[in-house]
Every structure is written in structure tokens, then in C-alpha cells.
Amino acid sequence: MPKRLWIAVAMMIALGAFLGAAPRRADAATGDNLRQFDAAVPACGVGTGLAFDGTRIYLSCWGSNVLERVDPADGSSLGAITISGATDLGAMAYDGGRDAIWACEDGSSVVMIDLGSLTASGSFSTTGCVDGLAYDGVDDTIWVSCDVCTTVYHYSISGTLINSFPLGSLLGGTGNSGIAVGGDTIYLANNGASQIYQCDKAITSCTLMSTFERRLEDLECDDVTFPGKNAIWSQDAYDRTLNAWEIPAGTCGIGGGASQGDVSPEPEEDDTDCLPGIPGLPCGGKSGGGDPGDYQPVATAEGGATPVVPTTEPPTVAPPPPAATPAPSGGRAGTITAPDTGTGDGTGGGSMGAWLLAVMVIAATGGSAVLVGRRIRR
Secondary structure, eight states, rough: OOOHHHHEEEEEEEEHHHHHHHOOOOOOOTTOOOEEESSSOOOSSOOOOOOOSSSOOEEOOOOOOOEEETTTTOOOEEEEEEOTTTTEEEEEETTTTTTTTEEEEETTTTEEETTTTTEEEEEEEESSSTTEEEETTTTTTTEEEEEBBEEEEEEETTTEEEEEEEEETTTSSSSSEEEEEEEEEEEEEGGTTTEEEEEEOOOOOOOEEEEOOOOOOOEEEEEESTOEEEEEEEOOSSSOEEEEEOOOOOOOGGSSSOOOOOOOOOOOOOOSSSSSOOTOOOOOTTTTTTOGGEEEEEETTTOOOOOOOOOSSSOSOOOOOOOOOOOOOTOOTOOOOOOOOOOOOOOOOHHHHHHHHHHHHHTTTTTTTEEEEEEEOO
């Protein structure tokens, strides 16, 4: 390999390391507040019910059969629905398999609200569920607790008591209010101390996850609103302030199931030619047009052989250089026209760095190199 091409390879490695070391935004941590807003809905004396279907947040109000719906992005109103067969709705949980909401009715009965017919039916009695109710899609069961209750109860959907779990000092010595379930994890809020704990389903071990300055009521899982993250929504009992708290990824999905992880759609491919003079090499990466930053130029000798970083000393006598390729009409070999660098977010090193790299290679090889594109999947 010619000495100048060895120099070019070394320069590529050094510049690649520099670009890869660019600072990135640190991810949020478990218990961090991801979002807070006041829902744009009518005032409610006491509201302890919250459910999330992946698109809308539902809010209940004591002494009412009306559910307010809000946008999880900003709390704007998405309209109200009236539920027949109910008069006093408390804690709630969304059932993704049935597209229904399980809700506490009149403080102690559990009913299922069909979101198609907007009708509540199939109630069974509990010791109390007004501010603590969760649907568990793993085994099709219901978890409940009464107001600031010192025991959590586990029921079948037909109303059979499966087990009860005394809390003792697990929640800081206070009773439970909100409940959310996902996979092997259960989340419990202690109303009086305004804290959320992450517990195993045997409720033998609990870890403090987050603290809020006001009362915490019904909880609900969300693994779709915040890309790459899982969250739990909570609310205050005496106003319409909602909070989203980050929880460990993969622990709690909507509708009572374990999280499926980041379900954000893959970026659409773009068949636009990315590098000038190389037809059929798409830019890809972003809908609505390519971004040259999705490709890293790689220098190859004009015979098509890709340079490889040597593991031993190069030979004393370099092999004869490949035959030169005639320059196209109107130009000369090694000339590059850099594309528009766009406005990308800069987290991947950017198009400018890639083209600067290419220019350095051409300069080092004295014009005896051309460019090909190697796709870098983000």
C-alpha cells in the first residue's frame, strides 16, 4: 500500500475517534419527572382515577359517571364520555386485551367499562378500591387497595380473592393509595408521604422510586409516550395535576402487560442518491429526504480494494500502484462536490465531519482515491 494511503487510513481512524467522542445528552434516570401539566378539564372535588389506553388519559371524579379524556402530550382536552351503569367512579386501569377500563365504583365495587358501548358491568365486591386499582394482563387479575390502606389485595376478574399482602413498613410506614402493575413488578404509592415504590409481586421488597410534593393517587403505566423510556402517570387527588415518572425500561407496559420496549417505528428508507456520481446509493435514515450523515465515506484505491488497518509493519517495498482511472470529462480524478449538510441534530458526528474526513483522505493520497458510501444504521 502506498505510504500516503497508510497516512490517510491513520487520519481516518483519528478523526473517527474524535467524532465518536462528541458529547451526548445524558438519559434521564429512574424516578425522574418526564412531564407535568394541569389537565384542561373541569374542576373536580376529589379525583382518584387515571387510565391510559396508549393515546388518551382518562380521568374520573368522585360522585360522577363522566370520564374526562386528555392528551398525554400537554393535557389538552380530548372530550368527555358518560358511562351508563355507574354513578361514582374512583381508581381505574386500562385493559389492553379487552379495550376496556376496570374501575372502582362506589368506593368498593370493581366494574368493567366497555369503551365501545360506554357501559359498566360485571361488578364484584372488594374491601376497598377507591384510589388503588390495577389490571394485571400477565394472569388476567385485579390488584386493589382501599384509601391509604395497609394491605394490598389480589383478585381474579370474577371476584375470587387470590391473596392479601400486609404492607407493614415497606412503604415508609404509611398506607397505599395508587397501584400499577407490569410484568413481574408492582408499583405502589403511599398517599400521605407522596412517594412511589417499586416492589416485587410477592410484595416482600420495595424500593423508593420517586417523591412528589403533593398527594399521589391512582397510577398507570406508559411505554409509548416517551420514546425509549417507560413511565408511570400519577395524579393529585384535589386538582388535575398529572405527572409522568420514569421507571426502568421494559418493566411496565400499557394495558396491564409487560413493556415491549421502544416501539417507535423504524425510520423510512429514502432511495435518493446520496453521494454524487454513485447511482443507487440511497441516503435513507429520515423520512422526507436523506441525510448525508447516514453514510461514512470510505476511501478505496482506484482498483476497488478497501484499505485495511495493518496488524503488522507494512512491507519495505510497496507494491506497484494500481493503474490510474481516466478522469471523467470536465473534471479530474479525486475531485469531490460536498452535498448540503442539512440541519441534523449533530449527535452522530454530522455530515460535515464525514466530508472533512473524505477531503483529508483525498489530500493524503494525492488524488488517487475515490469515495464509496458505507451505510451506518442509526
